Amino acid sequence: MSVLYRRHIPLAITFICGLIILLQFFFVPANITEPWQSSLQYYGVTLTNWANLLANFIIGFGVVNISLIHARRIMRAKSWVDKFYSIWLFIVMAAFIVVGLFGYPRMWWTPLAANWDWLQLYVLTPLDATVYASLVFYMASGCYRAFRARTLEGAALLVVGFLSIMYKTPLFQAYAPWVIKTIDWIAKYPAVGAYRGIQVSAALGAILLGIRTLIGVETGYLGRRD
Template identity: 30%
Template sequence: MKRDIPLIITFLTGFLCVIAFFIPHPPFGDLQQRFLVWYAIVAGFTMILGLDSLVKYNVKKITQHKPGWQYSYVLLFGLALVLVTGFQSWFKYNTPFELRSSFMYSYIHIIVPLQATMFALLAFFISSSAYRAFRARTFEATLLLIAAAIVMLGRVPIGEMISDKIPLRSDWLLNVPQLAAKRGIQVGVYLGGVVMSLRIILGIERTYLT
């Protein structure tokens, strides 16, 4: 009941998905599409669990006065603000994504700038890590350094001012050797994914049940 039924469910759903792929006719024809919709619905419910976990963790942090507990108030306030404006906008405009709605107001003026600045901040950390990574100690590190330098210079006007060939070399690096390396990695990853899927369907891989 606790272990066998989940394994049977995994086998049946996985097997039916594969069957539906090879027999695209009734009763299997739309099975993949139907399963994808069901998947999205079940995944949607898991958001409630995530929300519950986030709220519980921060309430606990506040009640136990753990370090930085004051900021948990900020987090809970932000969460409540967006949820309230979201449902309010939903009732008012029939969708929360109406541009005039308070939900979109909080999205445009809070979420967008916070997200963009968070990612922009990474520019500094990437630069500092580049300093460490790019010290040309070995042949491989030198290759990394040269490729990165050409691509970076090729993306900005100063690169073209130094030589009009730099943007062309930059594009070539991205479209040929980088493509080859990326493709080699991706083929390996996808082959690994196929093997892992087979192991899961056949019940050899069971770590998701622990």
């Protein structure tokens, strides 16, 4: 198939979609007075809904990719133990999909609503919370590496980090109230200032990246090269 269909039309679609959103943002006021503003608003909102809808199709890629990887692993695994983990993953995934299709509140018919809630409450939520919580142990080793005072700037990170961890403890609250005042001051002024600088810099970078994507310079999202 010609490069027109494979590459140029998708790039044109990206540009047109971006243009509609840009026009909607800059030319449609909160109080619409002109018919063309209302049309522009409709196109902008519809396009945003379409993008949200398509983003949900993209989630399916995750399921397909996991299935492909684990199907391959089942076929190639030499021991039954390795096969078992992948088979178990399929069982859990299938259980969530089946119960979700008949229990998720947004579905047409929800006879399994209670089972869906149960699965969420006793399987997904504990796993989610514990995985995040167990990162604290990795952070302990991260702390050791990050808080080594090799330079003066590293020492600043170490001192502020240590005091910020300790300032909520009863020991510091009782015997070193000045630490609490200092950390509060750091959180309110220098940290906010530095983060605002980072935020504005990142936003300017994101804006440039957006413009590069719209004009077709950035094409990584199209996948493999033809």
